Amino acid sequence: MSFASASRRKSFGSALTVAAVFVFACLPFLLGHLAGSSAPYWLDVLNTVGLYAILALSLNIILGHAGLFHMGHAAFFAVGAYVSAILNLTFDWPIMATIPAAALAAGLLAGLVAWPVVHLSGDYLLIVTIGIVEIVRIALTNDIFGLTGGPNGLVGISRPEIMGFRLTRPQHFFYLIWGLVAVSVLLFDWLERSRFGRALKYIREDVVAAESMGVNTNKYKILAFVIGAAWAGLAGTVYASRMRTISPESFNFTESVFLFIIVILGGRGNQKGVLLGSFLVMGLPEIFRGFENKRLLVFGAALVIMMIFRPGGLLPARSPGYKLPEPYRSRYKRLPDLSSGGVFNGAGSRANGPNASASEGFASGQAAAPSSGSGESSDSSKVISVDVGQDLVK
Amino acid sequence: MALLSLQKVTKTFGGLVAVSDVSCEVSSDSVVGLIGPNGAGKTTVFNLITGSIRLTEGDIFFDGKSLKGLRPSRIVSLGIARTFQSIRLFQGLSVLDNVLSGCHCRMRSGLFSSLLHLPGQRREEKAVLERAMIELEFVGLAHLFRSAAGSLPYGDQRKLEIARALATDPRFLILDEPAGGMNEQETMTLREIMKAIRKRNITVMLIEHDMSFVMHVCDHLLVMENGQLIAQGAPQEIQKNPKVIEAYLGLEDDDE
Ligand SMILES: Nc1ncnc2c1ncn2[C@@H]1O[C@H](COP(=O)(O)OP(=O)(O)OP(=O)(O)O)[C@@H](O)[C@H]1O
């Protein structure tokens, strides 16, 4: 694949994305024309998909990037929803003003719970996180602190108000929720390409090597839980104000399982995959009614098949492309992308002769200027100029 | 002056004494080889220095500071970097991502500046990308920066581990069988890399079974057998030391 066609394909791809986002943003109007009286219903479905997308994107930080098996995300969602509802109902806070408190409470709980258990490996962690959802649900049902309303939950939560505009109808919530989805995607994309996001991926790939390269793995695991939970707490606020009524049953283990399935099925570590997963798991059952009751069964089966044939999910994670600084960008621009065929290419260059891969590779300064031929490895050490880089990072 | 000093270091696994009362020093700007037969406890010594496992007894000082009880991630930031005997790259990530992991401990950006893509964070990203490419060019793998680490041939994976360790900006580099699994040509290249590392004033300690490599590269050797340090000195002396010949070099001949 040549460089020119790659870049053309890339710009075509981004144009397509812009068009899709635009059409999506117009959906409330389009649905009004196309679906008539059932338009509000379909908007509600989209809102539910969007809400789960926010939750799944936040779970993706923990499960997808850091690779921590966490099946208790509904607990943090619940804490956010309840904190917002209580502050709103008991203390008369405007619902939007409760967002920081909801996020903080959920993040704090996650930090406290994660602290003693992050060193556990996959399956043990899974069991602990399942326990958390149950503990939170039971605590809510038993009306802890006399604030949660017991099994009946809380009723009469305010509608959100943004700069004096009260959000009441499905189309209003459509923009709030999908706006938040967009914000989540953007922020988490930046996060993925950063020191923090990379640290999580190193932990997922090899926790021992990550620690040996300077990543304080326990700290980063806890932080992954905290940031993922805080974002789920924010989603809880939106949920509470959209439903106006919340009860412990809205946050049971099944919700956690659905979120888990969305991330694994869609593609852990890939935000596009997670969005796709949200549509499949939360949207499809609404289109094919009757399918709804068998949802867990169907997606459970899908998951099993997936693990065998496509363990990375529908859209597996990929290393993010970096924009190399000069002179490296132009120096390595025209080289073919070896990401898929690396083994093949490596073996090939070796087969060309014993010298091909080693000496050429070591005198890498010459790789850009292929004129010099195969330099003796002894003088190639002159090419290496290390001092340039010595204090860059300090 | 001694950069690293081991004082009566002991490590037991259950009843097995893997390292027994080892004391030694590594002086700045030297290349020290740690040799000995299989199971002698060499890798265990490296794991103790880097904090991967805890000391049973004794203490280790780096630049006069005790490393006892420090997390591996903390020890890296003090300037000790390592590679692994059984290659431990982040297999599924790109070559570039792997080297960037080394830069982690020299970076400052935290959660919020990363989440919000702040200007300071972007500047830092640019600087570490540059640093990572410099290290990749240093070992001759820069042109493969996009490939998945797990897809590289064995020898290249070893070099990538070295690049990753160098990206931590170490003063002290620990290599566990760097030439393991390399063909002759690759081993020659590795020797050149070792020369270049020496020019960077990085102190090196390495384990290696390839004796001609050790004799060429190292200026001081430590010999272990059954968890004990049985000899040390210049390579030429060690070669003649009867204890060593009996324990190690003789055995090597039997093996190969
Ligand atoms: N984590 C561990 N738990 C239990 N025993 C261990 C552990 N690590 C090493 N050992 C044991 O300690 C002894 C020394 O092992 P070590 O890996 O240090 O040897 P080595 O000198 O590096 O050998 P080789 O040349 O084969 O790599 C061996 O008997 C080994 O089985």
Ligand SMILES: [Mg+2]
């Ligand atoms: Mg070993």
